Amino acid sequence: MPEEHRDDAHPVPARRPTTAQALNAIQAAQRALGRDAPTDAASGNLSPYMPTARCREALDLLAYAGSLQVLDDRAPNLKGLCVNLLDWHGGPSRATKSVVKALGVALKTSYPQGVEMASFAAACSPLLEPDRLARLIALAPGTRTAFAPQRHVLSLAGPLRALLSHFPEQRREQLLTTLWTSAHDGRWWDMTAGVALLAHRERPPQQDLSGRTPAELGQMLIEGTLPYNEGSVAAVSALPPSEPVRAFMADLAEKMRKGDHIDPDLALWASHLPWLDPMDRPETPITWLVRTLKQSITPDPESGQVNLDILGKKPKQWAALYPQASAEEFPTAPLLRRLRGKRLPLPEGRPAPGGTAEQAIIDPILSPAELAENRSYMGNCTWTYLDRLKRGSHVLLKLDLDGERYNAALCASGPTWAVGEVNSRFNRGRVPAVITEGLRLLAGTLPPPGADGRPAINPETGHRRLGRTGFGIR
Numbered sequence: 001m002p003e004e005h006r007d008d009a010h011p012v013p014a015r016r017p018t019t020a021q022a023l024n025a026i027q028a029a030q031r032a033l034g035r036d037a038p039t040d041a042a043s044g045n046l047s048p049y050m051p052t053a054r055c056r057e058a059l060d061l062l063a064y065a066g067s068l069q070v071l072d073d074r075a076p077n078l079k080g081l082c083v084n085l086l087d088w089h090g091g092p093s094r095a096t097k098s099v100v101k102a103l104g105v106a107l108k109t110s111y112p113q114g115v116e117m118a119s120f121a122a123a124c125s126p127l128l129e130p131d132r133l134a135r136l137i138a139l140a141p142g143t144r145t146a147f148a149p150q151r152h153v154l155s156l157a158g159p160l161r162a163l164l165s166h167f168p169e170q171r172r173e174q175l176l177t178t179l180w181t182s183a184h185d186g187r188w189w190d191m192t193a194g195v196a197l198l199a200h201r202e203r204p205p206q207q208d209l210s211g212r213t214p215a216e217l218g219q220m221l222i223e224g225t226l227p228y229n230e231g232s233v234a235a236v237s238a239l240p241p242s243e244p245v246r247a248f249m250a251d252l253a254e255k256m257r258k259g260d261h262i263d264p265d266l267a268l269w270a271s272h273l274p275w276l277d278p279m280d281r282p283e284t285p286i287t288w289l290v291r292t293l294k295q296s297i298t299p300d301p302e303s304g305q306v307n308l309d310i311l312g313k314k315p316k317q318w319a320a321l322y323p324q325a326s327a328e329e330f331p332t333a334p335l336l337r338r339l340r341g342k343r344l345p346l347p348e349g350r351p352a353p354g355g356t357a358e359q360a361i362i363d364p365i366l367s368p369a370e371l372a373e374n375r376s377y378m379g380n381c382t383w384t385y386l387d388r389l390k391r392g393s394h395v396l397l398k399l400d401l402d403g404e405r406y407n408a409a410l411c412a413s414g415p416t417w418a419v420g421e422v423n424s425r426f427n428r429g430r431v432p433a434v435i436t437e438g439l440r441l442l443a444g445t446l447p448p449p450g451a452d453g454r455p456a457i458n459p460e461t462g463h464r465r466l467g468r469t470g471f472g473i474r
Contacts, residue, residue: 052153055122058084059151062115063278068107078104085118086125086133088153096130102137112146115278117180119149120286123156124176127164132173139177144237145184145271147284148253156287159294163321166308171315178317179286187228187268187375188285209235218245221269227379227426228265233272241275249273250280257283263381293321329367331392335446336364344399344438345445360401360435362442365389374398374407379426382407394420399435406431408439410446417443 058081065071075081082095082103103121106114117140121133128136150156164172182188209217209232217235220226222245226236239245249270256267267282297311311321330336344359365371368386374396375383388394388411395410395417409420419439422431 052088052122054084055086055088055153056151059115059119059122059149059153062107062118063149063151066111066277068111071107085122088122089126089157091126094125094128094130094133096134098134099130099137102134106137106140109141110143110146112274112276112278112281113140113143116140116147116149116284117143119151119153119156120180120284122153123150123160126157126161127172128169128176132169136173136176136180139180143180143184145268146274146276146278146281147267147271148278148281150284150287156290159290163290163294163308163311175315175318175321178319179289182318183285183289184271187264188289214239214242218242221245221266222248224263224266224427226269228268236269237272237274239273245273246276246280249276253280253282264375264383265379265381289318330365330389332389332395333364333366336366336395336397339364339397344435345441347434347437347441358401359438360399360406363398363400365396365398371396377425378405378407380407380423381427385409401432401435406435408435410439410443415448417446417448419443 058075061075061081062071065074079095079100082100083093085103086094086099099121103114103118106117108114117137121137124136125133160176164175167175212220212235217226217239221236226232249266252266252270267285270276270281297308315321339362342362344362346359365374365382368390371383371386371389375381382396385394385396389396393412397408397410399406399408404424406422406424408422410417411420412418419436422436422439423429424431
């Protein structure tokens with residue numbers, strides 16, 4: 001829903017420090033602490049201090065090479081590359097003939113997918129024996145989308161180990177396989193809604209793009225006005241290289257690396273462009289999917305202990321791990337539930353569109369599962385509201401009027417609620433004035449945040465208190 005700002009400058013990624021520079025930094029830090037330098041410093045072996053240093057170096061080489069031809073010039077020894085990628089954890093070597101062959105085929109057949117898979121395989125290598133790892137890598141050539149690799153392998157390997165290490169290895173392979181395929185099959189964020197909602201989600205209608213030129217399609221991509229469906233995916237996948245689109249997507253990837261909020265559909269579109277270099281793509285959604293699952297089953301973030309009982313004993317696919325976690329309602333649900341099925345207030349003396357006396361029907365969004373379903377149908381970026389809805393600082397509503405659906409946000413503004421963004425499907429705009437006026441009337445009738453007779457801010461924690469209405473802001 002929000003329109004993203006785009007800078008004209010597109011920064012070039014900084015060059016990674018060499019192994020020698022990293023070693024010098026470690027030695028300087030140890031001298032500052034009054035400790036001796038590593039005994040193996042002369043050999044340049046950083047493994048005891050940076051276990052994934054060689055893995056990171058190999059991933060950078062793959063990502064910034066941009067093509068197999070450049071990679072062959074700089075690293076003709078694919079076996080050595082696999083050793084650095086997959087043997088960082090100190091267990092039995094995973095760089096067997098079958099694994100090296102599978103990665104070679106992936107890089108030769110579809111280089112961007114092969115690079116992303118290399119980082120995923122590196123994170124999975126402690127969990128799978130070589131033959132299973134080779135089968136996982138073999139998925140890359142048949143994958144139609146590609147994202148940038150996760151260059152910090154430990155940040156993905158750690159959560160994966162915490163989530164999957166208690167399963168038998170056969171089930172680990174099954175879950176990791178479905179994690180890869182689901183993350184590359186359309187709107188990956190829908191997976192957190194669970195299997196049941198994935199099977200019954202509403203599908204956006206197709207749009208005829210046959211008369212659009214490549215330049216027009218590229219401009220629609222940049223403006224965020226291209227709806228996501230099979231027809232538009234086919235058109236975008238056939239786009240020829242375009243410097244404006246390349247620059248826009250590279251800027252988008254940089255924003256994601258900085259943690260800026262963007263429309264997830266834009267990241268999805270970037271994954272369909274076959275000519276984008278790996279590091280000009282948004283980071284792989286696998287990282288987000290794994291982190292989201294781990295956070296949702298970690299009752300005590302300070303201890304880091306995960307509640308593995310939520311995952312079940314025999315899940316058959318990655319999406320089956322989410323349903324219970326995503327069904328937990330937002331703190332605003334107690335009040336919003338009472339609004340379901342009611343109509344927006346009608347401004348006095350003003351008929352609704354069509355001359356009727358009816359106003360839009362309210363359907364509040366109460367949980368992450370409902371938010372994912374809404375995002376899939378509406379084709380907008382309402383998923384970016386997830387953290388704010390969990391905090392209770394915002395409310396999202398679905399509004400139906402005369403066969404059209406709209407989304408509206410209400411946000412806490414001091415002691416009151418204010419109307420935020422209101423938009424139609426695919427961010428087309430053209431929201432009837434009677435809806436925005438009705439939303440202002442509705443906001444004025446809602447109890448204020450923290451309206452329970454106590455200060456809204458808890459002086460001990462610095463957080464806003466939860467009121468009797470269920471509203472609260474952190």
